[in-house]
Amino acid sequence: MNNSEVNDVFDWWPSPAKINLFLHVCGRFENGYHDLQTLFQILDFGDEIGFSLRKAGLQENCVQILDNIDGLDPQDNLIVKAAQALLPYRTLKSHSVEIKLNKRIPMGGGLGGGSSNAATTLLALNKLWQCECDLSTLLAIGKKLGADVPVFIKGQTAFASGIGEKLQSHSVQEQIYLVASPNVHVSTAAVFTHPSLPRQTQKIDFAHYKFEQTQNDCEKLVCNMHPEVANLLQWLLNYAPSRMTGTGASVFSIFESVSDAKKVLKKLPAGTKAFIAKGLDCSPVLQKLAL
Numbered sequence: 001m002n003n004s005e006v007n008d009v010f011d012w013w014p015s016p017a018k019i020n021l022f023l024h025v026c027g028r029f030e031n032g033y034h035d036l037q038t039l040f041q042i043l044d045f046g047d048e049i050g051f052s053l054r055k056a057g058l059q060e061n062c063v064q065i066l067d068n069i070d071g072l073d074p075q076d077n078l079i080v081k082a083a084q085a086l087l088p089y090r091t092l093k094s095h096s097v098e099i100k101l102n103k104r105i106p107m108g109g110g111l112g113g114g115s116s117n118a119a120t121t122l123l124a125l126n127k128l129w130q131c132e133c134d135l136s137t138l139l140a141i142g143k144k145l146g147a148d149v150p151v152f153i154k155g156q157t158a159f160a161s162g163i164g165e166k167l168q169s170h171s172v173q174e175q176i177y178l179v180a181s182p183n184v185h186v187s188t189a190a191v192f193t194h195p196s197l198p199r200q201t202q203k204i205d206f207a208h209y210k211f212e213q214t215q216n217d218c219e220k221l222v223c224n225m226h227p228e229v230a231n232l233l234q235w236l237l238n239y240a241p242s243r244m245t246g247t248g249a250s251v252f253s254i255f256e257s258v259s260d261a262k263k264v265l266k267k268l269p270a271g272t273k274a275f276i277a278k279g280l281d282c283s284p285v286l287q288k289l290a291l
């Protein structure tokens with residue numbers, strides 16, 4: 001390949017994590033997916049994804065990820081799936097893309113890492129490949145990749161209903177979160193297919209939302225399946241209001257200040273992976289798009 005055709009500069013985009021401040025399971029649709037109510041809180045902590053367009057080469061494999069995730073077939077990486085879903089919309093037909101990933105969000109922890117990566121890829125390549133897809137097209141592509149992708153495409157902390165795709169933006173009072181991940185993997189599908197999952201929580205009126213009056217309906221089941229989650233949650237509850245996010249395994253505690261959160265972080269049982277993050281109303285991806 002001619003060196004002049006190679007753009008080795010990677011354009012780096014943020015890919016934030018989320019937590020579910022509450023998660024109610026209110027029913028089940030015919031396709032097996034669940035009718036949920038949740039509040040997605042976007043965090044100022046996340047991965048970074050770098051994109052480098054190439055004018056030539058990689059013809060057969062237009063999308064190439066350079067930092068793949070251990071144990072994951074590149075074709076199963078949601079970043080690759082998102083990029084491939086956007087290929088037909090390119091107006092820069094001859095351009096392929098190389099992608100680097102700086103992974104910080106714990107995997108499979110209910111922190112939405114894969115979904116956020118997919119959303120950032122769609123938003124970034126929509127711009128870089130000059131696809132000119134409007135928001136509703138991106139949301140439709142995103143929803144097929146995962147129930148949590150749309151909230152990251154809209155990029156706003158929001159109440160969600162349906163399978164998680166009906167979004168209503170909401171401003172949460174600024175809070176600091178200590179997010180801790182026990183060393184266990186929880187399968188989202190296993191939680192949602194479990195016969196003991198409560199599925200009949202009364203729908204709430206989002207206008208009257210109060211953290212104390214909500215819960216995570218998956219928490220008890222996951223704590224029974226994984227004592228590591230139960231133990232960590234019990235430990236955190238000694239210090240602050242705490243709850244599991246998504247279908248686990250990560251749990252979070254709410255603090256008013258970073259210094260309060262740091263005191264508890266320092267005391268965490270040895271070997272527990274954890275980070276401190278601030279809640280954001282708006283995703284850093286939207287800020288990057290506005291530049």
Ligand SMILES: C[C@](O)(CO)[C@H](O)COP(=O)(O)OP(=O)(O)OC[C@H]1O[C@@H](n2ccc(N)nc2=O)[C@H](O)[C@@H]1O
Nearest residue numbers: 032033034036115146147148163164188189192246247
């Ligand atoms: C529970 C949440 O983590 C809350 O943030 C998400 O809604 C899950 O989102 P996600 O991981 O993007 O979900 P998907 O990849 O679409 O689905 C994973 C599995 O979760 C189940 N699933 C997911 C969302 C939903 N509303 N009902 C479900 O029953 C399905 O069995 C599916 O096989």
Ligand SMILES: Nc1ncnc2c1ncn2[C@@H]1O[C@H](COP(=O)(O)OP(=O)(O)OP(=O)(O)O)[C@@H](O)[C@H]1O
Nearest residue numbers: 077078107108109110111112113114115117148246
């Ligand atoms: N780019 C990616 N980053 C993380 N996981 C990915 C990615 N692409 C595919 N996956 C797959 O998705 C699975 C779930 O990862 P993810 O970190 O999104 O889980 P999660 O935080 O529990 O998601 P959610 O909260 O949306 O249920 C991983 O175990 C992995 O097999």
